[in-house]
Every structure is written in structure tokens, then in C-alpha cells.
Amino acid sequence: MIAYVTVGADDIARAKRFYSAFLPALDYTLTEGPEGLSYVLPVKLGQSVILPDFYVKPTFDGRPASAGNGVMVAFEARSQQQVLDLHSAALAAGGFDEGQPGFRALYGPHFYVGYLRDPQGNKIALFSSDPDEPGRDG
Template sequence: MIAYVTVGADDIARAKQFYCAFLPALDYELEESREGLSFALPVKPGQAAAQPEFYVKPPFDGKLASAGNGAMIAFEAHSQKQVRELHTAALAAGGVDEGQPGFRASYGPRFYVGYLRDPQGNKIALFSSNPDEPGRA
């Protein structure tokens, strides 16, 4: 099980604007500190922490942040409609389109996904595989 994912950012304010455009709609809660941003799913009393957590921080080595070539973080949405809405919101908050929401022939018939890059260049996927929605024709 993955415990957490961290991406680097040189401009935490821009990163906050971008990630807050869609992560709260996926139930992630934000905690800010001197070290950066921490997003986590809420934990109910008696429940173990939901993983993975997602962190946005300046690089620890003090150098400029860079996006990983071939790296991508995917967040699961509740529906195809939510994928479209959150993709649009993330673009309006400083993201760059890397693939409009839709079905992809190379994936399963219910995998509905939109791709974008955050202001630092990290690749993000927003997807839904909701079995209650229509699949690819």
C-alpha cells in the first residue's frame, strides 16, 4: 500500500490554488504548514488513516522543483460528470490540459479520464470507473 505521494512545487500559493480547485471535491482536507501543503482524506473515530496522503512541498534539497518524466498521480472521482467538472476547475486554477475527459481505447470500457498538468508541470489524472454509468460504446 502506498502511504503518501509528494510532488515538488516552487510556488506553493499557485499550487494551493490549483489543488484546492478539485481535491476538496474528492473529500481531501487541506492542512497547511511551513513545509507546504498536506491533503488527506478525513478519518472517522476508530478508523485507521486513509491512504495515500498527498503532499505538495518545496524540494528538501533547496533546488528548483521539477516534474518527473513519466510520473503521474491519479485521483478517483465519483462520476464522469465530476471528472469533467474538476478538470475544468483545475484548468481555470492554473492547470494545463494534457487530454480532455473521455474514454480511451487502450483502457477498459468504463475508464473515463481527463489529464492535466499542475503549475509546476506534474501530470495529474482525474478518472472514474463508476460501474453505474455507461461505458465506452
């Protein structure tokens, strides 16, 4: 099981604007500190921790942050409409379009996804694969 994902950012304020445009809508809460941003899913009393956490941090070695070639972090939305809404919100908050929301021929008939780059260049996917929503072929 993946416990957490960390992406580097040189401009934490810019990263906060971008990620706070959509992660709270997916129930992530934000804690800020000198070490960066920590987005976690809330845990109810008696409930196990819900993973993964998502961190946005300055680099440990002090060199500029860079996006990994072939690296992508995907967040599951509740519906196709939420994918559309959050993709738009992330673009308005300083993200860059890497693929408009829609169905992709390479994936299952209900996999609806939009792709973005954060201000640092990290690739982000927002997707829904709810079989109760209209699919690619219908």
C-alpha cells in the same frame, strides 16, 4: 500500500490554488505549514487511516522543483460528470490540459479520464470507472 505521494512546487500559493480547485471535492482536507501543503482524507472515530496522503512541498535540496518524466498521480472521482467538473475547475485554477476528459481506447470500457499538468508540470489524472455509468461502447 502507498502511504503518501509528494510533488515538488516552487510556488506554493499557485499550487494551492490548483490543488484546492479539486481535491476538497474528493474529500481531501488541507493543512498548511511552513513545510508546504498536506492534503489528507478525514478519518472518523474508530476508523483506520485512509491512504494515500498527498503533499505539495518545496524541494528539500533548495533546487528548482521538476516534474518526473513518466510520473503521474491519479485521483478517483465519483462519476464521469465529476471528472468533467474537476478537470474544468483545475484548468481555471492554473492547470494545463494534457488530455480532455473522455474514454480511452487502451483502457476498459468504463474508464473515463482527464489529464492535467499542475503549475509546476506534474501530471495529474482524474478518473472514474463506475460500471453503472454509460461505457465507451454504449
